[in-house]
Amino acid sequence: MLTHAHLDRAILTVEGARPFKWTARDGLSLSAHLWGNRSERCYPVLCLPGLTRNSRDFYRLACRLHAAGHHVIAMDYRGRGLSGYADDPTTYNMAQEAQDIEDGLSALGIERYVVLGTSRGGLHGVGLAATQSDRVRAVILNDIGPELAHDHLKVISETIGRHMTASSWPQAAARLKAQQQKTFTAMTEQDWLDAAAQTYEETAEGVRLSYAPNLRHAVKDAVLPTPQAMWSFFDALKGKPHLLIRGANSPLLSEKTANAMQERHPEMDLHTVAFEGHAPLLWGTAVQERILRFLQTVNDETARPASADKATPQ
Numbered sequence: 001m002l003t004h005a006h007l008d009r010a011i012l013t014v015e016g017a018r019p020f021k022w023t024a025r026d027g028l029s030l031s032a033h034l035w036g037n038r039s040e041r042c043y044p045v046l047c048l049p050g051l052t053r054n055s056r057d058f059y060r061l062a063c064r065l066h067a068a069g070h071h072v073i074a075m076d077y078r079g080r081g082l083s084g085y086a087d088d089p090t091t092y093n094m095a096q097e098a099q100d101i102e103d104g105l106s107a108l109g110i111e112r113y114v115v116l117g118t119s120r121g122g123l124h125g126v127g128l129a130a131t132q133s134d135r136v137r138a139v140i141l142n143d144i145g146p147e148l149a150h151d152h153l154k155v156i157s158e159t160i161g162r163h164m165t166a167s168s169w170p171q172a173a174a175r176l177k178a179q180q181q182k183t184f185t186a187m188t189e190q191d192w193l194d195a196a197a198q199t200y201e202e203t204a205e206g207v208r209l210s211y212a213p214n215l216r217h218a219v220k221d222a223v224l225p226t227p228q229a230m231w232s233f234f235d236a237l238k239g240k241p242h243l244l245i246r247g248a249n250s251p252l253l254s255e256k257t258a259n260a261m262q263e264r265h266p267e268m269d270l271h272t273v274a275f276e277g278h279a280p281l282l283w284g285t286a287v288q289e290r291i292l293r294f295l296q297t298v299n300d301e302t303a304r305p306a307s308a309d310k311a312t313p314q
Contacts (some may be wrong), residue, residue, distance in 0.1 A: 005190040007169050011059050011197040016066070017074075022107040024078065024100050026091065031055075031082035032075040032104060035066035042299050043137050044113045047074040048101070048121030050279055051219070052160060052211045054081030056198040057118060061282040061291070068292055073113075075104055079212035092218035094120075098127055111135060114298060116291070118142040118279045119252075130236035138241035138298040140291060143250050143279035145257045146230035152251040152278070153224075161216030166207045172196040183249040183277025195281065234261065241301075243269040243294045245287060247276040269294060 017033035055074035076083040117125035122144035166172035173196040273280040
């Protein structure tokens with residue numbers, strides 16, 4: 001039971017990042033974390049998390065990208081992380097989140113950028129590529145595609161908003177381990193505690209998952225597009241640099257679907273993360289170096305005007 005593990009508060013506090021706030025059109029306060037400053041040689045990297053996740057998921061990757069000279073923006077959707085919780089749970093939907101993302105980019109003065117999206121964030125990345133093709137220079141998809149395992153989607157929808165609290169950080173880590181150790185097969189006890197620090201937060205009542213409990217109501221009522229519609233949606237990335245990262249043990253995105261995506265888009269790069277499921281943590285050296293090489297190629301091949309964006313808010 002995590003006898004030698006210690007809580008890494010740098011993850012909890014997102015050490016080294018700058019907080020950024022903006023206001024949604026319905027008045028809700030929204031939050032992001034920023035690393036580094038705008039660079040003339042690199043497009044900003046917009047990191048969008050999964051359904052119940054938050055900007056802390058990108059802490060380690062953002063630190064690595066920042067060290068390599070990249071400006072990173074990691075957003076919290078409404079009802080997650082440090083963003084405000086909506087009174088109306090029906091606003092926890094893709095269209096509202098897309099509007100919030102656009103308003104955040106406008107508040108930051110970001111004109112052209114690369115999207116890195118985990119799961120739901122990857123769907124937002126494809127949506128942005130479809131609606132803002134001239135602004136989105138490239139997309140990195142983390143374990144998401146046009147065809148997803150419906151049995152695992154059902155598991156996700158049935159567990160959201162349940163068991164929100166834990167008595168301690170070791171219990172939170174143990175719960176994550178019990179839920180995911182079959183697909184994340186190389187995690188140490190310290191790794192599970194670090195994963196808990198990304199997923200849970202400290203409140204006056206104790207340790208709790210870092211999202212609004214009523215998020216489950218919006219997910220329960222969501223209608224999934226048909227596979228045909230999803231494949232057409234994925235085609236928005238044609239002609240644009242894109243990289244797919246897949247967990248080798250992913251219960252959501254099959255190897256068959258990943259291969260079909262590459263057959264449909266031969267220009268798409270594919271990187272598989274060994275010993276990990278849905279979604280890859282993006283902690284390892286190999287996956288981080290693969291992302292850096294992809295970004296380097298994008299920045300080298302695409303001329304970036306120095307005046308493309310406004311100054312970064314401090």
